[in-house]
Amino acid sequence: MNLEQVARRAKVSTATVSRVLNNASVVKSSTRARVLKAIEELKYHPNLHARNLAGGKSRTFGMILSNLENPFFFDIYKTVESDAHHAGYEVVVANTDYRPEQLVSSIRLMIGRRVAGLAAIVSEMEPALIEELNHSGIPVVFYDVGAPRQNVTNIRVNYRRGIEKVLDYLYSLGHRKFGFVGHHSLLGPLNERARTVMDAAARYRDTSVRTAADADTLEGGRLATRALLASGEAPTAIVCVNDVMAVGALRELRERGLRVPRDISVTGFDNIKLSEFCHPALTTVHIPREHIGHLVADTLLAKTDKASTAEHEMVIDPEFVLRDSTGPAPER
Amino acid sequence: MNLEQVARRAKVSTATVSRVLNNASVVKSSTRARVLKAIEELKYHPNLHARNLAGGKSRTFGMILSNLENPFFFDIYKTVESDAHHAGYEVVVANTDYRPEQLVSSIRLMIGRRVAGLAAIVSEMEPALIEELNHSGIPVVFYDVGAPRQNVTNIRVNYRRGIEKVLDYLYSLGHRKFGFVGHHSLLGPLNERARTVMDAAARYRDTSVRTAADADTLEGGRLATRALLASGEAPTAIVCVNDVMAVGALRELRERGLRVPRDISVTGFDNIKLSEFCHPALTTVHIPREHIGHLVADTLLAKTDKASTAEHEMVIDPEFVLRDSTGPAPER
DNA sequence: TTGAAAGCGGTACCAG
DNA sequence: CTGGTACCGCTTTCAA
Numbered sequence: 001m002n003l004e005q006v007a008r009r010a011k012v013s014t015a016t017v018s019r020v021l022n023n024a025s026v027v028k029s030s031t032r033a034r035v036l037k038a039i040e041e042l043k044y045h046p047n048l049h050a051r052n053l054a055g056g057k058s059r060t061f062g063m064i065l066s067n068l069e070n071p072f073f074f075d076i077y078k079t080v081e082s083d084a085h086h087a088g089y090e091v092v093v094a095n096t097d098y099r100p101e102q103l104v105s106s107i108r109l110m111i112g113r114r115v116a117g118l119a120a121i122v123s124e125m126e127p128a129l130i131e132e133l134n135h136s137g138i139p140v141v142f143y144d145v146g147a148p149r150q151n152v153t154n155i156r157v158n159y160r161r162g163i164e165k166v167l168d169y170l171y172s173l174g175h176r177k178f179g180f181v182g183h184h185s186l187l188g189p190l191n192e193r194a195r196t197v198m199d200a201a202a203r204y205r206d207t208s209v210r211t212a213a214d215a216d217t218l219e220g221g222r223l224a225t226r227a228l229l230a231s232g233e234a235p236t237a238i239v240c241v242n243d244v245m246a247v248g249a250l251r252e253l254r255e256r257g258l259r260v261p262r263d264i265s266v267t268g269f270d271n272i273k274l275s276e277f278c279h280p281a282l283t284t285v286h287i288p289r290e291h292i293g294h295l296v297a298d299t300l301l302a303k304t305d306k307a308s309t310a311e312h313e314m315v316i317d318p319e320f321v322l323r324d325s326t327g328p329a330p331e332r
Numbered sequence: 333m334n335l336e337q338v339a340r341r342a343k344v345s346t347a348t349v350s351r352v353l354n355n356a357s358v359v360k361s362s363t364r365a366r367v368l369k370a371i372e373e374l375k376y377h378p379n380l381h382a383r384n385l386a387g388g389k390s391r392t393f394g395m396i397l398s399n400l401e402n403p404f405f406f407d408i409y410k411t412v413e414s415d416a417h418h419a420g421y422e423v424v425v426a427n428t429d430y431r432p433e434q435l436v437s438s439i440r441l442m443i444g445r446r447v448a449g450l451a452a453i454v455s456e457m458e459p460a461l462i463e464e465l466n467h468s469g470i471p472v473v474f475y476d477v478g479a480p481r482q483n484v485t486n487i488r489v490n491y492r493r494g495i496e497k498v499l500d501y502l503y504s505l506g507h508r509k510f511g512f513v514g515h516h517s518l519l520g521p522l523n524e525r526a527r528t529v530m531d532a533a534a535r536y537r538d539t540s541v542r543t544a545a546d547a548d549t550l551e552g553g554r555l556a557t558r559a560l561l562a563s564g565e566a567p568t569a570i571v572c573v574n575d576v577m578a579v580g581a582l583r584e585l586r587e588r589g590l591r592v593p594r595d596i597s598v599t600g601f602d603n604i605k606l607s608e609f610c611h612p613a614l615t616t617v618h619i620p621r622e623h624i625g626h627l628v629a630d631t632l633l634a635k636t637d638k639a640s641t642a643e644h645e646m647v648i649d650p651e652f653v654l655r656d657s658t659g660p661a662p663e664r
Numbered sequence: 665t666t667g668a669a670a671g672c673g674g675t676a677c678c679a680g
Numbered sequence: 681c682t683g684g685t686a687c688c689g690c691t692t693t694c695a696a
Contacts, residue, residue: 002672002673002674003673003674003675004673012683013682014674014675014683014684015675015684015685016681016682018675018676019681019682021674025681027682028682031681031682043464043468046444046673046674047385047444047446047673048441049380049381049384049385049445049672049674050381050385050674050675051673051674052381053385053672053687053689053690054673054674054676055674055676055688056675056688068400068406069403069406074400078401081427108377111377112377112378112380114379131375135375136375217605218605218606251609254611273549273550274550277554277579277580278610278611279583279610334688334690335690336690345666346667347666347669347690347691348665348666349690350690351666351691356691356692357666358665359665363665378690379690381688381689381690382672382690383689383690385673385674386672386689386691386692387672387690387692388691
């Protein structure tokens with residue numbers, strides 16, 4: 001089913017059919033009606049690949065995320081997609097599961113699709129890709145990955161500040177022995193996030209931090225917490241890399257008969273909806289995901305519409321959110 | 333950056349470049365090397381639209397879901413995508429948010445993309461689409477929507493049986509006054525799911541059911557529960573359409589000082605991971621999402637590879653899962 | 665083993 | 681207001 005068949009049935013040229021399809025130029029309403037009728041009868045659907053090829057322009061943005069299952073990423077995605085739709089763009093997503101190879105193939109796929117813009121909300125990174133990417137001429141927005149690069153807009157959250165707020169609060173409550181529950185994003189035993197926590201704790205003389213990592217899921221949070229408790233002296237506070245893992249931690253603690261926050265404190269990060277619905281509600285750090293989503297969408301849309309605005313970096317300072325999962329360090 | 337430029341640089345024809353790109357026929361290794369080098373140097377990425385157009389075949393499946401944010405849908409998606417990848421296919425997803433218009437435009441989009449197969453895991457439905465769809469010749473798999481249709485494979489869960497198991501158990505515990513928390517999938521005040529619950533309860537003479545509905549989110553579950561408790565006599569058991577909303581219900585009850593299950597029982601549906609991690613862990617009904625995902629993927633792959641197997645219907649009988657959110661009805 | 669050329673299904677410019 | 685037609689970038693015979 002193609003333009004030509006529709007044209008034949010409506011007794012017009014393919015050019016005219018194309019015109020009514022795109023409301024372009026002025027088509028006499030009687031012929032337009034004929035064409036519309038033919039389209040309807042033939043249940044014709046224009047081939048988008050042909051359209052993209054001929055038109056040269058794409059109305060589709062690509063979006064790559066580390067873990068769509070985690071509401072943190074999903075919320076950003078949702079906002080971007082909504083904004084994009086309002087502007088007449090589609091969004092096609094790809095999930096990397098924190099796997100660098102998957103990132104590579106996803107980016108290649110997006111380039112192959114000649115997307116109008118690409119948002120990479122990922123923790124992992126392959127240096128070689130950067131060059132490949134800005135060589136492709138596709139407007140790109142990165143979130144959270146390392147240093148800002150040339151020709152690429154970078155949005156990031158000051159993770160360090162967020163963690164410091166958490167540790168300062170816990171310290172003021174008397175906590176000295178911390179546990180950190182992270183996930184396997186950067187391969188090393190000590191990824192950047194864990195490093196940040198240790199640095200933040202090191203601002204005080206009398207603290208110690210032990211870390212454990214697992215998958216970025218509820219179950220992963222539970223397992224990491226179990227590992228943390230299995231080895232050596234138990235911490236009085238467990239700082240989690242995000243809310244999802246913190247909820248996993250809560251479960252493990254509950255099963256061991258430990259009361260939160262009486263026996264042990266727990267903190268999350270991101271302030272996803274679930275952090276208010278779990279029990280006890282999580283003390284966490286708010287990352288403005290909708291705001292980030294709008295920023296991403298705006299940037300992509302702007303880069304697409306006009307001459308690329310200066311590609312700068314935007315840093316967001318996260319806010320501390322006090323709820324019920326934290327309390328004074330228990331007496332020793 | 334296109335085939336021709338690569339061809340020119342490698343001093344071969346575009347046909348040859350195409351051959352090495354697809355490992356097709358035999359290309360002398362020396363020329364293949366030249367081509368590969370040119371591709372590398374130019375950072376060439378084949379235009380997938382052109383490829384699809386010329387080749388006629390697509391290696392992409394479309395997948396449409398009602399609410400990717402709900403792990404129920406996400407888990408199915410994840411399984412399908414994984415299976416598809418292993419078979420060399422891509423998956424492009426679309427979220428409808430239970431909106432019929434969104435379903436329509438998503439399906440049109442998929443047809444426009446000429447996907448190799450389409451999976452619709454949705455609760456909403458537009459009758460007119462069916463015709464449009466199987467007229468398009470695209471292999472389709474539906475999950476959960478109404479009656480089986482011609483030319484379309486249908487996978488479904490016996491929701492009625494699941495609900496009956498829940499109600500039978502609650503009844504045996506002495507519950508007679510039920511509340512049902514559903515979501516706005518079918519517009520009517522009484523959607524099919526609510527109807528099913530009322531039917532199941534009606535098998536007993538002395539029961540009553542009141543219903544409330546809101547969005548399919550944690551917050552929605554909370555609000556629906558609030559509505560349920562605000563009007564009239566409180567039920568002794570709240571049956572939720574799914575686990576996500578049940579977790580929302582738990583929160584509302586907790587805030588009102590109601591103990592679950594001592595003061596009131598709550599049940600979920602789907603058995604998503606979160607149902608084990610919330611407190612109290614939810615009594616629910618297990619829907620084998622991975623199994624469904626494999627079924628969907630297998631069907632699509634089969635329909636694509638060989639002559640379409642007879643399009644039948646598969647019905648899954650869900651299993652009751654007893655946990656801690658249900659108990660005897662309180663004395664009156 | 666490699667090249668030339670005819671499409672694939674649209675878009676858009678140029679005439680009429 | 682409408683038709684003719686040259687591409688868009690790649691695949692795929694058909695010949696050489």
